[in-house]
Amino acid sequence: MENVIIIGTGCAGYTAAIYTARANLTPLLLSGTQPGGQLTTTTEVENFPGFPEGIMGPELMTRMQQQAEKFGARVAWASVESIERREDGSFLIKAGEQSFESKTVIVATGAAPRHMGIEGEQKLIGHGLTSCATCDGAFYRDVPVCVIGGGDSACEEADFLTRFASKVYLIHRRDELRASKIMAERVLENPKIEPVWDTVVTEYLTDDKGEMRAVTLQNVKSGDTSELEVACVFVAIGHVPNSGFLGDLVDTDENGYILQTPGRTATKTPGLFAAGDVADHYYRQAITAAGQGCASALEAERYLSGHA
Ligand code: NAP
Secondary structure, eight states, X not given: OEEEEEEOOSHHHHHHHHHHHHTTOOOEEEOOSSTTGGGGGOSEEOOSTTOTTOEEHHHHHHHXXXXXXXXXXXXXXXXXXXXXXXXXXXXXXXXXXXXXXXEEEEEOOOEEEOXXXXXXXXXXXXXXXXXXXHHHXXXXXXXXXXXEOOXXXXXXXXXXHTTTOSEEEEEOSSSXXXXXXXXXXXXXXXXXXXXXXXXXXXXXXXXXXXXXXXXXXXXXXXXXXXXXXXXXXXXXXXXXXXXXXXXXXXXXXXXXXXXXXXXXXBOSSTTEEEOGGGTOSSOOOHHHHXXXXXXXXXXXXXXXTTOO
């Protein structure tokens, strides 16, 4: 029986691991399908305190893992499918053929990229449709591409893609970016990025090999439609929290974000804590996720010592 199982290995998970490991609870981290979490699909992180020169996302996550392991945390590859709370208050976690038992659980499963819901979307992933510029941008050299969205992610993706693409169209459903001022300015000043305002993508158009060749656009004000030739579409329209596997153990808001006890990381189930993007629809920053990871570790520690 483990003291603490941490599900997820992003900023929240590794920070929870560092704290619970230093408290001699020898936590077990279950990595999930994206070890290292969302920062492994980003490039330079400029706003994580302590790195004035910036740090590459994957390197930051590797360092967090090393720091957690240094204090005795263990990492296992497992994609959790279900959790059950037993009569004695412990948890049974199932992941394929594997099962784990623990006195407490910290859920730090983050959030996954949201899809547009356009017909044929699933089949096009990897054939000119992606949510990860860092992963796929270099495949699209000297060709036009587009990014859908107007937030920080969309701007970051668009900026990064200008290293490769001949042109980057930034397609946004309004006429003002949601992104932070610094990101928005960077994008709007970049001559390789062309914003397409008040516009939605309604259709993906493929060539005879099934690869993306263009999108159908619709102006939301005039209703006019047009075709835009692009070799790849990068979808950056926000995220969906990975909370579905928890069933009735947690309450969520209408978008699936886990509801915590106000000001805490506790959930409605004693011994089950939630930290990071799976419970945070508001800040969604690496540093706030890390902060919640720390809080969840302290709460788990107090729960185990009977001082919750
Ligand atoms: P976000 O801020 O929620 O932005 C999502 C964007 O997608 C919005 O512009 C939204 O349009 C648009 N959108 C949503 N659904 C759509 C749909 N069905 N069709 C077309 N457009 C749609 O998400 P995010 O950009 O992923 O950022 C998430 C959080 O991470 C934010 O807090 C952000 O600040 C943070 N972040 C920070 C950094 C950084 O600091 N370097 C980098 C990336 C992300 P509307 O504007 O009209 O709603």
